[in-house]
Amino acid sequence: MMKPIMAGRLVTLSIGACILVACICAGCLTAHPASAQKEVIVYTSVDQVYSEPVFFKFENRTGIKVRPVYDVEAEKTTGLVNRLIAEKANPKADVFWSGEYAQTLDLQKDGVLVPYHSNEADMIPSQYRDANWYWVGLGGRARVILINTRFLAGNQAPGSILDLANSTIPGDRIGIANPMFGTTATHASALYAYLGPEAARAYYQGLKDKGVRVIDGNSDVRELVEKGDLYIGMTDTDDSCEAIARGSPVSVILPDQGSDGIGAFIIPNTVALIAGGPHPSEGKVFIDYLLSAEDENDLMKSGWIQVPVRPDTTEHGCLNVSGIHGMNVSMTAVAAQNDQSRQELADIFMR
Amino acid sequence: MNDKRPSVWNAIIRSGYPGYLHILCLLIFLGVIIIPLAPLLLSTIQFIAKDPVRAAGFALPSGRVLSLLVNSVILALAVSISSTLIGVLAGTWLWNNPYGVRGYLPWLLLVFIPVPSTLYYFAWSSFFPLTGGFSAWWIQVMMYLPLLTIFSYIGLRLVEQEKIESGRMAAPDMRVYHRIVIPLAAPLILAGSGLVFIFSLLDYTVPSLCSVNVYALEIFAQYSANNQAAHAFLLALPLVIITGAGVYFSQYNMKKAFQKVSWERSTPVKGFRWPGWLFRSTQVAIGVTFLGTGFVLVFLLFSAFAGQTVAMTTAMYSDIVFSFATALLAAALCLAPSMAAAREMSGNTRWSGLWWGISMIPLAIPAALAGIGLATISNAPLFEPFTGGIILPVFVCVFRFIPIAAIVLCAQLRMTDRTLLDAGQIFTPGVIREWTKIRFPLFFPGFFIAAYLVFAFTLGELGGTIMVIPPGSSTLTIRLYNYLHYGASGSVAQLSLLLAGLVMLSGVVFLLVLRTLRRSHTIEHANMRKGNHDPGE
Numbered sequence: 001m002m003k004p005i006m007a008g009r010l011v012t013l014s015i016g017a018c019i020l021v022a023c024i025c026a027g028c029l030t031a032h033p034a035s036a037q038k039e040v041i042v043y044t045s046v047d048q049v050y051s052e053p054v055f056f057k058f059e060n061r062t063g064i065k066v067r068p069v070y071d072v073e074a075e076k077t078t079g080l081v082n083r084l085i086a087e088k089a090n091p092k093a094d095v096f097w098s099g100e101y102a103q104t105l106d107l108q109k110d111g112v113l114v115p116y117h118s119n120e121a122d123m124i125p126s127q128y129r130d131a132n133w134y135w136v137g138l139g140g141r142a143r144v145i146l147i148n149t150r151f152l153a154g155n156q157a158p159g160s161i162l163d164l165a166n167s168t169i170p171g172d173r174i175g176i177a178n179p180m181f182g183t184t185a186t187h188a189s190a191l192y193a194y195l196g197p198e199a200a201r202a203y204y205q206g207l208k209d210k211g212v213r214v215i216d217g218n219s220d221v222r223e224l225v226e227k228g229d230l231y232i233g234m235t236d237t238d239d240s241c242e243a244i245a246r247g248s249p250v251s252v253i254l255p256d257q258g259s260d261g262i263g264a265f266i267i268p269n270t271v272a273l274i275a276g277g278p279h280p281s282e283g284k285v286f287i288d289y290l291l292s293a294e295d296e297n298d299l300m301k302s303g304w305i306q307v308p309v310r311p312d313t314t315e316h317g318c319l320n321v322s323g324i325h326g327m328n329v330s331m332t333a334v335a336a337q338n339d340q341s342r343q344e345l346a347d348i349f350m351r
Numbered sequence: 352m353n354d355k356r357p358s359v360w361n362a363i364i365r366s367g368y369p370g371y372l373h374i375l376c377l378l379i380f381l382g383v384i385i386i387p388l389a390p391l392l393l394s395t396i397q398f399i400a401k402d403p404v405r406a407a408g409f410a411l412p413s414g415r416v417l418s419l420l421v422n423s424v425i426l427a428l429a430v431s432i433s434s435t436l437i438g439v440l441a442g443t444w445l446w447n448n449p450y451g452v453r454g455y456l457p458w459l460l461l462v463f464i465p466v467p468s469t470l471y472y473f474a475w476s477s478f479f480p481l482t483g484g485f486s487a488w489w490i491q492v493m494m495y496l497p498l499l500t501i502f503s504y505i506g507l508r509l510v511e512q513e514k515i516e517s518g519r520m521a522a523p524d525m526r527v528y529h530r531i532v533i534p535l536a537a538p539l540i541l542a543g544s545g546l547v548f549i550f551s552l553l554d555y556t557v558p559s560l561c562s563v564n565v566y567a568l569e570i571f572a573q574y575s576a577n578n579q580a581a582h583a584f585l586l587a588l589p590l591v592i593i594t595g596a597g598v599y600f601s602q603y604n605m606k607k608a609f610q611k612v613s614w615e616r617s618t619p620v621k622g623f624r625w626p627g628w629l630f631r632s633t634q635v636a637i638g639v640t641f642l643g644t645g646f647v648l649v650f651l652l653f654s655a656f657a658g659q660t661v662a663m664t665t666a667m668y669s670d671i672v673f674s675f676a677t678a679l680l681a682a683a684l685c686l687a688p689s690m691a692a693a694r695e696m697s698g699n700t701r702w703s704g705l706w707w708g709i710s711m712i713p714l715a716i717p718a719a720l721a722g723i724g725l726a727t728i729s730n731a732p733l734f735e736p737f738t739g740g741i742i743l744p745v746f747v748c749v750f751r752f753i754p755i756a757a758i759v760l761c762a763q764l765r766m767t768d769r770t771l772l773d774a775g776q777i778f779t780p781g782v783i784r785e786w787t788k789i790r791f792p793l794f795f796p797g798f799f800i801a802a803y804l805v806f807a808f809t810l811g812e813l814g815g816t817i818m819v820i821p822p823g824s825s826t827l828t829i830r831l832y833n834y835l836h837y838g839a840s841g842s843v844a845q846l847s848l849l850l851a852g853l854v855m856l857s858g859v860v861f862l863l864v865l866r867t868l869r870r871s872h873t874i875e876h877a878n879m880r881k882g883n884h885d886p887g888e
Contacts, residue, residue, distance in 0.1 A: 041822040048825075048833035052666070067823030072813065072832040079719060079817045082578050086390075086726040092738070092822065106578060172482065178559065180572040213482065216469075216559040219835070223473070229480060342576045350564045350572065351415055 038064045040282035043080045044097040045071040046269065050238075050304035051097070057298070058289050064282050069093070084112050084274065091276045094283030097269065097290065101137065102186045104270040105335040108134045114275035116284055120291035127330065128268050128309045136287075137331075139296045139305035140268030141236045142324065143187050145253040146222060146243065151231040160256045161234060162203060164212070171211030175225070175233040177218045179204065179345045183236055183267050184218065185338075188345055190265050192337035194329045201344050208348050225250060236267070237306040241318035245303065252319060256327075263327040266307050269299075376691030380753065383688060384712060387724035387750050391584045398581040409573075409585035416569055420589060423552055423566040426484065430491040431548035434499045437492070439533070439540060440629075440636030442503025447623060447633070449508075457504045458858045460497035460640065461803070462851040463647055465811025465828065468494055469835060470847060472560045474650035487561040491554065493643035495547040500640050502543025505800060506536030506762070524624045539762040546755065549594045549714045566590070570717055580723050584716075591715040595708045651851075654844035667830070674826040675853060677741060677816075678809040681748040682802040685756040689801065690794070692753075693760035710754045722747050722818025729819065739821050747815035752808045756801035763797025799861050807854045 044051050048070045055066040071080045081103045084093060088110070096113070098104045107113050108130070115133040128137030145164075147157045151173075158167045164174055177184040191200040213230065215221050221233040222240065226248040240252045256262045271290050273283050289295055299305045306317045307324060316322070399406040412420050445457050471494050475481060481490065510532050518527035533540075555568035567590075574583040625633075695706040713721065725747050729738045737743060774789075791798070813828050820826070831846040 043822075048830060065823075067821075069820060069822050070817075070825065070829060070833060072817065072829060079722070079814075082574070082580070082719070082723050083726050083818050085578060086723050086818075087730060090730040090735075110578075178568075178572075180568075181575055185575070213562045214559075215562065216556060220469075220560060224476075227476070229476065339576065342572070346569075346572060347415060350419065350569060 038279070038282050039067055040064055040095060040279050040286045041067045041069070041093045041277070042095045042097055042286060043069045043071075043084060043093045044099075045080055045103070046097055046099045046304065050299070050302050053302065054290070054295065054298065058286060061289070062285060064285060066286070081106060085110050088112050088275075091274050092278070093274045094277035094279045095271065095286050096274060097271045099141075099269055100183050100186055100267045101135070101270045101331050102189070102335060102338060104135045104272055105331065107272065112275060113272045116273040116287060118284070118288050118291050120288050123293070123311070124291065124309050125311075135270045135272040136291055137268035137270050137309055138291055139299055139308045139310075140266055141183070141238050141305060142254065142307050142321065142326070143183065143234060143265040143267070144237055144240055145232060145255050146225045146235050146240045147232045147251050147253065148225050148228050148230070149249045149251050150228055157232055157253055158255075159253065159258070160261060162256070162262070164232075164234075165203065165206030165210050169231055172213055173231040174207075174210070175213040175215050175221045175230040176207065177221050177235065178214050178216060179349060180342055182217065184234070185342060185345075186267060186334060187234075187265050189337040189341045190327060190329050190334045192341040193333040194262060194327055197337070197340060197344070200341070201348075204345055204348050214349050237317075237319055237321070238304055241303045241306065244318050254319075254321065254324060257325050261325060263325045265329075266324070266326040268307075268309055269305065373691050373694065376688045377695065380688035380692045380757075381709070383746070383750055383753055384709060386728055387721045387747065388712070388716070389724065390727035391580055391720060391724045394579075394581040395584050398579075398585070406581075406585055409582055410588045412566075412586075412589060416566070416586075419564060419569055420566045422564070424593065426488060426491075426558065426563070426565065427548050427551035429488050430495065430551040431544050433488070433492050434495045434547050435540065435544040437636045437639055438496055438499030438543065439503045440633045441496070441500040441640040442507055442540075443528075443629075444633035444637040445500070445504045446507040447625075455862065456641075457501055458862060459855070460500055460644055461807055461858065462854045463497070463644060463847075464804075464807040465850040465854060466647065466651075466847045467811070467828075467832065467835060467843075468554060468556045469560065470651070470843070471647055472557055474647050476560075477650065481560075482562050484561075484563050487558040487563045490557045490561070491551050493646070494557070495550060496640050496643055499540075499543045499547055500637075502546075503536065503540050505796075506539030506543075507532065509539070509763075510535045525626055525629065528623070528625075528629075538765055539759075542758040542762055545594075545597055546714070546758065548597055549711075552590060552594065553715070553717065567717070571719075574717075574719065580720060583720055587716060587720065591712055594715040595711040651844040651847050654840045655848055657841060666825070670825050670827050670830055671849070671853075673741065673824050674810055674828065674850075677744050677748060677826065678806045678853075680741070680745045681752065681809040682806040684745065684749050685753050685805045686760075686798055686802060689753050689756035690760050690798075692757045693764055696757060696761045697764040710757045712754075713750050713752075714754045718747075718751060718812070718814025719818065721750055722815035725750070725815070726818045741821070741824075743819035743821075744816050744826075747819055748805075748809040748812050751812065751815055752805045755804050755808065759801040759804065760794070760797045763794055763800075799864070803857060803861050806857050810850050810853060 042055070048068075051068065051070070055068055058064065059066055069080065069083075080096070084091075084096060084107060087093070091112075096104065096107060104113075113134045115130075117133040118136065121129055121133075121136040124136060124138070129135070143161075145157060145161065152169070156169075158164055167174075179185055179188040188200070188204070191203065194200075195203065213224075215224060215233075218235040218239050221230065221235045222243050224230040225233045225235075226243050226246070237252070240250070243250045244252070254264050256264060271287050273280065273287060277283055293310055296305070296308055296310055300308060300317045303317055306319050307321050307326075395406075445453070448454075468490075471490050472481065475490055475493070479486075514531055514535065515527060518531045522530070552565075553567050555565050555571060558565045559568060570583050570586045570590075573586055574580070692706060692710055696703055696710060725743055728734060729743055737746075811828055812826075813832060816826055817829060820829070827846055827850055831843060831850070834842040834846065
């Protein structure tokens with residue numbers, strides 16, 4: 001049997017050892033020693049599984065080390081934007097790469113960004129870039145209707161998002177992500193801008209009255225459609241492609257494609273240079289790379305983007321969206337509707 | 352010991368007690384809480400000065416937002432009360448079955464603490480359609496039941512055996528259980544209930560998946576809409592008040608429940624004669640508790656084997672090291688300051704209520720706000736040397752989980768044999784020896800349980816870490832949530848099992864050390880009671 005004094009020593013030793021190990025780890029992890037290697041710090045809301053390969057390829061190509069910070073949908077992707085605003089006086093990041101554009105416009109408004117005219121952006125149509133080069137759009141995603149083909153044939157699904165509220169499908173089998181967050185919020189602002197606030201409000205009120213399920217996020221909508229809990233859901237093309245890649249019984253409908261349709265809402269990625277970032281030159285090199293045709297093709301192949309912004313892109317992702325009829329609404333007009341749409345949608349849905 | 356003067360002052364004037372260390376730890380505790388909140392408070396004060404009417408509108412919810420708050424409180428109360436009832440019964444079963452393999456069961460319940468709540472939803476929704484308030488209630492009860500079972504079990508184990516035996520001589524076992532055992536275990540059980548109430552109140556993921564709107568989501572919606580931390584902070588104020596008041600009042604009547612027993616001296620209850628209905632109830636409760644955990648385990652194992660194997664890259668190893676080091680440091684650093692706060696909370700002074708209130712603040716502040724506060728303050732030149740490394744992620748986790756450590760240690764203090772403390776103070780030469788020979792071994796179970804919980808919760812932390820993590824670093828949890836969004840269910844399951852494995856590993860170490868200590872200190876205490884203790888040893 002162990003003597004008391006030995007036990008006391010054992011406790012002291014084991015605790016001391018734990019703290020020592022943690023301190024050694026902390027020491028190793030705390031310091032990023034200054035080295036000759038160039039580096040760039042990228043804050044990104046693009047999923048790590050898609051952005052990480054881009055960083056690796058960039059590192060191999062240029063020799064510049066990428067030190068990324070990732071955001072996650074579970075935190076409603078509010079993290080990095082607020083972090084960038086908090087760090088504004090003493091910026092830590094060089095580049096912000098967003099999976100959409102509403103947050104980038106917020107950062108521009110808050111004075112976090114600095115203009116950068118990349119030569120690679122000259123080929124990108126003007127509607128996908130800021131007039132003063134504060135940010136530039138690259139390939140993006142579209143809002144689509146995902147259906148479970150076990151329960152619904154393609155021709156039974158409405159071809160327009162505006163018909164969801166009037167369809168014969170029970171409301172509790174239709175799902176949308178919470179329109180207060182992410183791309184669903186941007187989509188709502190776009191409808192406010194395109195249809196006008198009154199018509200957009202009536203549309204969302206119709207969905208609420210029908211009993212449409214409002215789910216946490218787009219990936220959860222996809223998950224529930226795959227499982228058959230929902231027959232039909234509104235989500236993004238990247239989520240839909242993941243469901244297809246997994247062999248789930250789903251089909252994707254590009255909504256509102258007729259000549260009189262409002263068009264599918266397209267959400268480009270955006271990239272911007274941070275004002276006063278520690279590595280501006282490397283940041284510019286990274287932006288040039290991200291805006292290149294090669295990178296857009298890579299992102300199409302990986303499944304992150306489905307709608308290219310460059311006319312010369314040859315790659316098709318899981319969906320062939322060439323000739324897609326997009327919603328004709330400017331990014332700034334959409335951003336202008338953010339406050340009103342969120343206020344009114346909170347009144348409708350968050351009860 | 353019964354001096355009515357404030358205990359901080361007592362600490363200074365008491366001879367032999369390291370008052371300066373106590374005060375230093377209290378200052379650190381206050382610093383940990385105040386530092387991340389300072390920028391939020393400042394911006395909130397500025398906002399109130401600029402637009403007091405609008406500020407009042409955020410802090411005093413009305414109409415739609417008030418009804419959301421009421422609904423959320425009702426859901427949290429339902430979850431907390433149900434979990435408490437089932438948890439106490441399940442804890443009673445564990446308390447009654449401490450031998451062999453069954454003695455290890457309680458610690459297995461905690462391994463899924465870092466697992467995302469989304470996975471609980473998907474595990475259950477694989478079998479049942481889950482929508483509405485009832486579903487949200489069920490999933491949350493399944494999530495938090497293990498925590499309450501553990502709190503109940505520890506509370507019951509720490510009930511003084513002599514009191515039980517004395518009671519059994521005069522009254523039937525059921526009455527002893529009802530009138531002695533449960534009241535004495537109540538501080539820890541109710542502390543667990545308070546924690547579950549808070550966790551449920553702040554969880555928006557599960558309710559949202561079940562299409563139920565809650566107040567916590569309103570805070571995020573507000574924050575997401577305009578990026579104004581002051582608005583979100585004011586919206587969170589009702590939660591701070593509700594949670595602080597709830598936990599304080601749950602402990603208010605428990606202050607006199609001091610006992611003369613500690614974990615090392617506690618012996619399992621023997622030969623209790625339960626009424627048939629209670630015996631069956633405890634069996635059902637433990638079955639429900641393990642059903643919830645087992646459901647998630649089976650779901651994770653099935654998904655892990657069915658899905659694609661996650662690639663163990665260098666980045667992944669680095670994430671494991673970063674996560675482990677962060678959790679270990681957070682757990683170690685929590686202990687001293689939370690012990691000091693626990694001493695104030697457990698005291699019989701008029702200040703103890705204030706300490707309870709202060710200690711509960713971090714639990715009610717959304718993680719993202721805590722992170723943003725720390726990110727803001729770390730921009731100050733004074734804090735520049737601490738940025739860019741592991742320190743800020745550790746800091747934010749200490750901020751978020753130090754109340755849990757304080758609650759556990761407070762309960763431990765209330766149940767510690769004070770005659771031993773006094774004897775130790777008299778007979779041991781010097782403060783260091785008193786601590787290493789007497790106090791630390793006596794408080795050891797509380798320290799380790801607190802550290803274990805902080806370790807497990809830190810491994811699963813996301814909202815605060817993401818705001819302060821250094822560029823180029825990541826944690827397993829951040830990676831896991833990224834895979835979760837991507838829909839890689841196999842990778843998500845494998846990472847969840849990895850996190851659970853890390854918690855289990857720390858649990859095994861905890862149990863081994865605890866067992867060794869129990870053996871040895873039983874002898875030491877026996878010697879002390881016989882007067883054989885040699886202070887010079």
